[in-house]
Amino acid sequence: MTTPPQQSAPPQTAPVVELHDVSLQFEDTWALRDVSLRLNPGETRIILGAAGSGKTTLLKAVIGLVAVDKGDIKLFGEDVTRRKEEDLYAIRSRAGFLFQEGGLFDSLLVGENVEYPLVNRQTTAEAAPSRDELEQHVKETLRFVELEQTYHQFPSALSGGMRRRVGIARAIVTEPPLVLYDSPTAGLDPITANIIMALIAKERDTRNTASLIVTHRYQDGELMANFRYDAKTEELVPVSEEEQNDPNRARTKFIVMKEGEIVFRGTRHELETNEDAYVKRFVRHEQ
Amino acid sequence: MDRFLTSWIGSFQDFLLLAGRSFVNVFRPPHYYDDVVIQMDVIGFGSIPIVLLTGFFSGAIIALQMARALNTYGATSEVGSIVSLTLVRELGPVLTALLVAGRNASGIASELGSMKVTEQIDAMRALGTDPIQKLVTPRLTATAIMLPCLTAVADAIGLFGAYLVAVPLLHLLSAGYYWSSSWHALVLNDLAQGLIKPLLFGVIISLVGCFYGLRTSGGTQGVGLATTQAVVTASIWIFAVTFLIDKIFVNL
Numbered sequence: 122m123t124t125p126p127q128q129s130a131p132p133q134t135a136p137v138v139e140l141h142d143v144s145l146q147f148e149d150t151w152a153l154r155d156v157s158l159r160l161n162p163g164e165t166r167i168i169l170g171a172a173g174s175g176k177t178t179l180l181k182a183v184i185g186l187v188a189v190d191k192g193d194i195k196l197f198g199e200d201v202t203r204r205k206e207e208d209l210y211a212i213r214s215r216a217g218f219l220f221q222e223g224g225l226f227d228s229l230l231v232g233e234n235v236e237y238p239l240v241n242r243q244t245t246a247e248a249a250p251s252r253d254e255l256e257q258h259v260k261e262t263l264r265f266v267e268l269e270q271t272y273h274q275f276p277s278a279l280s281g282g283m284r285r286r287v288g289i290a291r292a293i294v295t296e297p298p299l300v301l302y303d304s305p306t307a308g309l310d311p312i313t314a315n316i317i318m319a320l321i322a323k324e325r326d327t328r329n330t331a332s333l334i335v336t337h338r339y340q341d342g343e344l345m346a347n348f349r350y351d352a353k354t355e356e357l358v359p360v361s362e363e364e365q366n367d368p369n370r371a372r373t374k375f376i377v378m379k380e381g382e383i384v385f386r387g388t389r390h391e392l393e394t395n396e397d398a399y400v401k402r403f404v405r406h407e408q
Numbered sequence: 409m410d411r412f413l414t415s416w417i418g419s420f421q422d423f424l425l426l427a428g429r430s431f432v433n434v435f436r437p438p439h440y441y442d443d444v445v446i447q448m449d450v451i452g453f454g455s456i457p458i459v460l461l462t463g464f465f466s467g468a469i470i471a472l473q474m475a476r477a478l479n480t481y482g483a484t485s486e487v488g489s490i491v492s493l494t495l496v497r498e499l500g501p502v503l504t505a506l507l508v509a510g511r512n513a514s515g516i517a518s519e520l521g522s523m524k525v526t527e528q529i530d531a532m533r534a535l536g537t538d539p540i541q542k543l544v545t546p547r548l549t550a551t552a553i554m555l556p557c558l559t560a561v562a563d564a565i566g567l568f569g570a571y572l573v574a575v576p577l578l579h580l581l582s583a584g585y586y587w588s589s590s591w592h593a594l595v596l597n598d599l600a601q602g603l604i605k606p607l608l609f610g611v612i613i614s615l616v617g618c619f620y621g622l623r624t625s626g627g628t629q630g631v632g633l634a635t636t637q638a639v640v641t642a643s644i645w646i647f648a649v650t651f652l653i654d655k656i657f658v659n660l
Binding site for chain 1: 531534
């Protein structure tokens with residue numbers, strides 16, 4: 122029996138994302154209500170909650186796509202709540218974002234979609250990579266999501282799961298220190314959903330990426346908490362129970378949202394043993 | 409009523425804001441020249457067949473109608489100058505603009521609307537691109553350049569249509585007199601009007617299309633609604649602005 126590789130304790134560095142008492146109200150409904158959150162490099166937060174509980178809004182608020190009414194949001198240490206839209210582009214482009222349906226530009230080829238963040242970055246970068254280098258980089262990223270053969274296809278020719286994988290490729294092509302995933306498995310069959318989650322775990326563990334994952338599938342969070350990608354064997358290996366459940370060592374934690382509020386935060390074990398009726402709805406209990 | 413007024417003023421304010429930002433972006437990098445060329449092709453060259461057809465028939469129809477009316481005064485030889493004035497000043501710009509509004513304000517609104525509801529606009533913002541710079545400004549520039557060109561084409565083919573009716577068909581006047589009278593009827597004021605109008609219409613069509621496209625909500629149904637609103641609003645603005653310009657130029 123092989124012992125799972127040990128995960129080091131989270132490094133005490135500056136947080137990638139920091140939210141402090143963030144609130145946003147649409148007429149009479151709270152989209153976000155006094156939300157505070159801190160995400161360190163390499164950490165994962167699984168955000169669960171009913172439809173309309175503010176999960177996607179939270180994700181969008183983190184990169185300033187949605188303006189909040191109250192509170193502070195810091196992304197890579199920079200305040201995003203009080204900046205003009207023009208000033209936010211540079212900060213935002215340092216994070217990767219996977220949209221619910223992939224959000225691919227359907228007028229561009231798959232290769233061009235994945236290349237987009239790289240070309241876009243060139244407008245500010247001094248040394249622009251050559252055409253060949255760009256293509257090489259894009260193909261490598263597509264290989265990472267196992268879709269290199271789709272380089273010259275339009276997104277409309279791909280299945281839902283493939284579009285989601287191209288979306289992941291586009292989100293990670295610049296090797297961002299943070300990736301936000303909005304319902305990466307919504308509407309997909311369980312097999313494809315598992316492939317997607319395995320890819321997300323692989324991305325997280327190969328590059329020590331911080332991840333915020335919105336999902337309605339508890340299994341997605343379970344997979345992220347239970348497994349780690351081992352680059353040597355190129356497989357997912359289990360993370361020990363003790364490590365997962367120790368609040369100081371666990372790098373994957375859970376958040377449950379209800380009507381814009383965070384009603385639960387903790388490790389997998391804490392989530393599974395929580396007695397709150399609303400929180401329990403999002404946990405798959407063994408029969 | 410109050411609510412309607414507030415929402416109308418709010419929308420108009422949003423529109424002005426979008427217009428302001430798109431104009432500023434024309435002079436600010438990054439410039440997406442490729443997109444401008446693509447849009448010029450879609451809006452300009454794509455509209456040529458319909459503009460040719462409509463221009464030709466409007467010229468021919470004016471000539472037919474005018475021939476009858478002018479006959480009463482025994483002034484049928486003036487058909488060339490009347491057709492050229494009507495076309496260059498009024499019908500050329502307005503008809504072309506209405507056609508392009510129907511074709512492109514709707515096209516722009518539905519394209520941007522679909523992008524909005526499938527989160528492509530948000531994706532663009534997330535990837536660090538200003539959607540106004542990337543999507544609105546190229547469409548604005550392309551339409552503002554192409555509409556005057558299309559109008560010139562419509563005017564020319566309209567005059568040709570009128571020529572075919574007046575000279576070979578009805579034998580009202582000689583070919584030489586038709587062309588010289590239609591050219592001499594025009595003064596600088598008419599030509600200025602004939603070019604300033606399409607320039608403004610181009611701005612209106614593209615901005616209205618983009619405005620409704622970018623504020624689309626509510627899925628595919630929302631895209632349909634945005635398209636309709638864009639065409640209706642652009643058409644109304646075209647008439648209102650024509651009236652305003654006529655008022656200014658008549659007094660000049």
